[in-house]
Amino acid sequence: MIGQRRVEEVVGERAQHVFKVLVERYLSDGAPVASKTLATQPGVDVSSATVRNIMVELESRGLVSSPHTSAGRVPTTQGLRFFVDSLLSVQPLDPEGLRKLTDELNPDMSPTELIEAASGLLAEVTRMAGLVTLPRSVQVALRQVEFLPLTANRVLVILVVNEREVQNRVIHTEREYTESELLQAANFINREYGGQTLYRVRLELLESMQADKDRMDVMMQTALDIASKAFDLVDDGGDYVVAGESNLIETPSDSEALRHLFEAFSRKRDILHLLDRCLSSDGIQLFIGDESGYEVLDDYSVVTAPYRVGGQVAGVLGVVGPTRMAYQNVIPIVDVTARILGAALDYDG
Template identity: 35%
Template sequence: MTIQELNERSRVVFRHIVETYMQTGEPVGSRTLSRISELDLSPASIRNVMADLADAGLLYSPHTSAGRLPTQQGLRLFVDGILEIGNLTEAERADIKARCAVEGRNMEEMLGEASSMLSGLSNCAALVIAPKSDSSIKQIEFVRLGVDRALVIIVTANGMVENRAIELPPGLSDSALREASNYLNAKFAGRTLQEAKQEIQRELDNHQAQLDELTQDLIAHDIASWGGGETLIVRGHANLLQNVQALEDLEKIRELFDTLEVKKERIKLLELAEAGRGVKIFIGSENNLFSLSGTSMIISPYQNSREQVIGAIGVIGPTRLNYARIVPMVDYTAKVIGKLLD
């Protein structure tokens, strides 16, 4: 069904029911609607319209004596046919850009801040799928932070700098740290992190690396264990859990987050975001990830300067979340991230 298939009276009643539900999360009754001057209909007439909308699969009644709520099909019809997407103000755009672009942050910190910001602005959970690096490594250096810690500085061929704090094996000397740096620079030259990891692991397994035991221990337990795939960053779990009465089942929400931690599911999520351009809205079971959790997701891919999708950012909330407000937030934040990562 399309919104054009509804007559004007049905369209107005349907719009008010969905908008009221999004504000309150409660079933909407005919008496509430009869007080809206725009309708100019009696409660009996409104009930007839509501019955027709229910027959069309757009509304349902959670209890015999309750008002009506939009079905998943009804919410999809509203989002596609009635919803008016708002615009961010210049001040809001400037705030999003400033909060993402703080100097001195590495990529993961910047993406974490973007996720926290979206969570706070939307009062929902927010997620970022951070990109896997497909750029070759230009240089790698160690900076000792103390007796047992060091900062690894990785510079990629495209100019991105990534900092990682690591634990050092007990007794590792400064000369051994320099030896590790020289070894890694030789192995990383012209290779991606994943390619270098495979070569390093092969040499360590075959005892071909000409390194002392402590240096080998550093490389085997820290460098070779680094991830090279997509990273999931989630902020604002509590925002989603506090809506548990509207979402009906706390355990299903926990299952959702457990599912998101599975790498293959993150890849599926990224593929969903990549399908086409711009912001995607998934309502309830339209996305298999959320089929049991009563949630919706608004997600957008972000791209590099070559227009390649390298990650995604989005918001997860109850199906009655403020789509008109959140869609432009997600859209603009994705564009800001894409520019900052170039």
């Protein structure tokens, strides 16, 4: 299987066109597409035999697979990513859809009402599950952290946030740490992250934990290991509103996978972590299948966009739906909804 950046270089223009037609047909019908069917599509001016050869090439590149011996082909996760990044023609939101969003996200509504309305609108318009994080109107900033050793692989975390608010919590670690190790870890966290908002600290910790640990010294590894557990439990006001979960029941999906997704919606933790990762993006973020890094979303796609209040990112909204979604329609809906919601929340009357 080839790397994503090399796909366009090794797949010829004719094969790309045939692949685009295959994906569009699959997204529309939801069924494997046979070579004979592809050969009859407008713009595919080659024989069935040539299409079959192209399918073999695309399969060798990891872009399509055959669920059954003679059932035709479907795009893989890698194939859908290539399609979205290189071949997708995003459609602008039609005037009626834009008017509906503008009318129903009324600036005179309260922030809570706007968030609920946005979530409901995303679900209604896309026929998927709509998610909107609550605006972080009160930013919780880290002032100082202290780690104190307890017994049985436990550490007391003392957080000072904003000006004088103190939060205490106990975390369980994989091994016991000495008082000196904990002091060094706290000094590192205070030096690197002091003054930042807690969601920003969590975001940067997630990124640091994914870095190459071989290039970190022992003190830095210790600090990140402890801090990741400490800040994972912090309540910084992060929450989201979800609507339209029942829409997912209407889409073809594994019942066990759907049950796990509903449980994730209820627990919120994994979904919030994913949405937190989208806070630093400038525009649309798209996770297809296992790209999200969360097993519960392996059978789904997530499309998100940040919304801004006062020129600053205040939250994230998006949809969760099947990987077989109309990306060309969903992407502009999410993008425009984020812009309209931000403008409505920013309106000072």
